[in-house]
Amino acid sequence: MFTMHEVRLTRDEQPIEGNVMVVAPFGKKALPDGTTFDFDWLYTDVISPTVIEAGMTPVRGDSVYGPASVLNVVWRAIQQAELVVVDFSCRAPNVAMEYMAAKLIGKRMIYLAQSPDDIPSDVRGLRYIPYSALYADMSHMCGELRLQLEAVRQEPVQEMALIPMATKGTVPARARVVSVSREFAVVRADDGTHGVLGQEDVDWSRIVADMTRLYAVGDVLDGAFELQPTGGAKYTLIAGRPNPWQALAASHPAGHRFTADVHSVRDAGVFVRVTGDINGLVPRSTLPEGVEVRPRSEADVSVVDVDVRRRRVTLKLHERLPAPTPIRQNAYPSVLRAGDRLEGRVHKALPEDEGGYILLKVEGRSRPVLLHCSAMSEELRHDLNAGEVERDEIIDVEVVSVDSSRDKVLVRDLPEEVEDVGTAA
Numbered sequence: 235m236f237t238m239h240e241v242r243l244t245r246d247e248q249p250i251e252g253n254v255m256v257v258a259p260f261g262k263k264a265l266p267d268g269t270t271f272d273f274d275w276l277y278t279d280v281i282s283p284t285v286i287e288a289g290m291t292p293v294r295g296d297s298v299y300g301p302a303s304v305l306n307v308v309w310r311a312i313q314q315a316e317l318v319v320v321d322f323s324c325r326a327p328n329v330a331m332e333y334m335a336a337k338l339i340g341k342r343m344i345y346l347a348q349s350p351d352d353i354p355s356d357v358r359g360l361r362y363i364p365y366s367a368l369y370a371d372m373s374h375m376c377g378e379l380r381l382q383l384e385a386v387r388q389e390p391v392q393e394m395a396l397i398p399m400a401t402k403g404t405v406p407a408r409a410r411v412v413s414v415s416r417e418f419a420v421v422r423a424d425d426g427t428h429g430v431l432g433q434e435d436v437d438w439s440r441i442v443a444d445m446t447r448l449y450a451v452g453d454v455l456d457g458a459f460e461l462q463p464t465g466g467a468k469y470t471l472i473a474g475r476p477n478p479w480q481a482l483a484a485s486h487p488a489g490h491r492f493t494a495d496v497h498s499v500r501d502a503g504v505f506v507r508v509t510g511d512i513n514g515l516v517p518r519s520t521l522p523e524g525v526e527v528r529p530r531s532e533a534d535v536s537v538v539d540v541d542v543r544r545r546r547v548t549l550k551l552h553e554r555l556p557a558p559t560p561i562r563q564n565a566y567p568s569v570l571r572a573g574d575r576l577e578g579r580v581h582k583a584l585p586e587d588e589g590g591y592i593l594l595k596v597e598g599r600s601r602p603v604l605l606h607c608s609a610m611s612e613e614l615r616h617d618l619n620a621g622e623v624e625r626d627e628i629i630d631v632e633v634v635s636v637d638s639s640r641d642k643v644l645v646r647d648l649p650e651e652v653e654d655v656g657t658a659a
Contacts, residue, residue, distance in 0.1 A: 247313035249393070252290045252480065254383065255315035256281055257333060258346075259326040265348070271367060273321070281319065284376045286483060288383040290316070291542060295332075312336050317386055319379070321346040322353050322362070330354055340393040344382045346375065404458045404473045411453045416444045421455060421469045429459050429469030436471050438478055439511040440545050447611060448632075448648065456573065479542045482509060491536040491552070496529050498628050501613065506533050506549055514547030521551060529627040530579075570599070570643055574633045578603060578645065583623040586615075592623060594631065594645065601641055605631060609646035 258281075259273045277294060285292040293315065295308035312318065318336045320343055322329060336343060345362035347353055353360055363382070365375035409421035409429065419431045431449075433442045442448060449455075458473035486492075486508065497505040503518040504527050516535060527533060538548040570576075578594025581602050590607035607615055617623050631645040 247310050249316050250291075250314045251316055253293050253315045253317075254285045254290045255293050255295075255311050255318045255336070255341075256285075256321070257312075257318060257329055257336070258294075258321035259324050259329060263324045263326070265324065266351075269367070271323070271348075273323075276321075280372060280376060281379070284379050285319075285383065286480075286542065288380050289480065289484075290383060290387075291480065293543075308332060309335065312341065313339070315341060317341070317383065318343045319346065320344070323348040325352050325354070342386050342389055342391070344379065344386055346379070404460050406456075406458045406473070408454060408456050409459075409469060411449050411451055411455065414445055414449050414451060416446055419445050419449050421457075423459070427459060431455070431457070431469040431471070435468065437511070438472050438475060438545070439513070454573065478510060478512065479540075479545060482512065482547070483540045483542050485509075486537045486540055486547070488537055488539060491534070493532055493534050496527055496531050496533050498529055499527055499624075500617075504533065504551065506535055508547050508549075512545075512547065514549040516549045516551045525551065527551070528624065570603075570633050570636055572633050572635055575648065576603075576631055576633070576645070578605070578629050578631050580623060580625050580627045580629065583618060583625070585619045585621065587619075590618070592618065592629070594629060596631075599643070603631070603633075603643040603645050605629070605645050605647060609634060609644065611647055614647050 256277055258277060261274055262270050262272045265271055277292070282292040293311055295311050312332065312335055315336070318341045320329065320333050320336070322333075322345065333343075345353075345360050347362045347364060348366055349364075353362065363375050363378045365371050407423045407427070409423045409427075411419050411431075412422045412428075413420045417433060420428060421431055422428050431445075433445060436442050436445075436448065455469075455471065457469055457471040460468050460470055460473065495507045497507050497513050499505070501518065502515060503521065504516040505513040506516060508514045514535070514537070516533070521527070534552040535549040536552065538550050540547050576596045578596050580592060581595045582593040584591055586607050592605040592610075593602035594605055595602050607618060610618065614623070614629070630648040632648055634644045634646050636643050
């Protein structure tokens with residue numbers, strides 16, 4: 235239960251354009267008529283698709299990333315919401331508390347309920363969208379919700395803060411990692427400014443599952459501090475870069491079929507370039523029997539699911555087209571620096587009993603870069619020793635050091651994040 239006295243209600247987050255916070259009961263609940271209703275299903279299969287169709291992003295408290303307690307995470311999600319959808323069904327205490335928190339700072343809200351008796355007595359008279367488990371009622375609710383999302387979004391913003399809200403600012407700055415955990419890294423700039431780099435602020439193409447696989451204490455990053463009202467700051471590597479996921483979900487709906495380059499083949503399955511830096515996964519369990527797919531070939535695939543919140547695309551493979559794709563024109567600088575991220579094409583791979591390294595050809599260099607086994611992820615190191623790293627396979631890497639006098643570049647790999655990826659039907 236969300237209890238006010240357990241959370242310090244200080245405004246320290248700015249609204250995120252397009253975020254729709256859904257405040258509703260969790261799990262299966264008993265209704266007054268004795269039936270059971272699954273509110274998780276309602277959020278996943280009914281409300282979320284409706285919000286996405288309206289061009290916005292659905293959010294629940296359990297989907298907000300950050301190093302905080304559950305209660306503080308819910309408060310953070312409420313602050314970040316552009317709009318809030320409140321479902322009073324079953325008169326859940328946590329819903330009432332979260333409604334009051336959102337009301338306190340003037341959030342624009344839309345209300346749902348299965349019965350007028352669900353509305354708390356002290357706020358009776360609210361205009362709400364009724365619904366039930368019946369198909370016709372549910373369909374009517376979806377239509378009304380979509381219309382209200384569009385209408386309420388046009389209403390003037392009149393949010394109030396518990397403390398004066400400072401103007402949000404973004405300050406580009408180089409910073410050094412001073413501590414790192416799976417969930418986040420703490421960085422410090424030369425002027426002493428500290429910030430937290432979260433899993434969702436590294437790369438728009440994905441949410442990093444384990445920050446320790448990318449960063450170590452002492453690493454220098456080129457990003458920006460986003461100033462917070464409390465005087466603190468978060469650190470981000472994607473400042474000024476638009477979020478591509480809503481557009482991707484619109485351009486690649488479920489069932490959309492297209493041909494694309496195979497980026498890499500791993501234990502989890504086949505990664506296919508969908509758009510820009512975003513790869514989709516064909517889970518290995520869904521690959522047609524006997525089909526062999528190689529990096530840099532083309533694949534005929536269709537979209538199974540685009541998970542905007544987790545930044546994941548699940549694909550289905552229909553067939554493989556054998557013609558290799560041409561190597562792209564030089565997209566990298568001729569002078570490399572530590573921290574540069576590249577795509578390397580395997581030129582030579584030797585297991586640890588023969589040297590333990592991979593030589594990678596990268597665009598813009600005639601001499602390969604070196605990926606030593608000590609700088610490999612566990613997955614890639616296993617593949618190397620098992621003889622499963624193939625010539626011309628594409629590997630994402632980051633430059634660790636550059637020795638200009640010997641023209642020697644050392645890199646480490648950036649493994650794909652594939653935890654909890656669902657399989658295609």
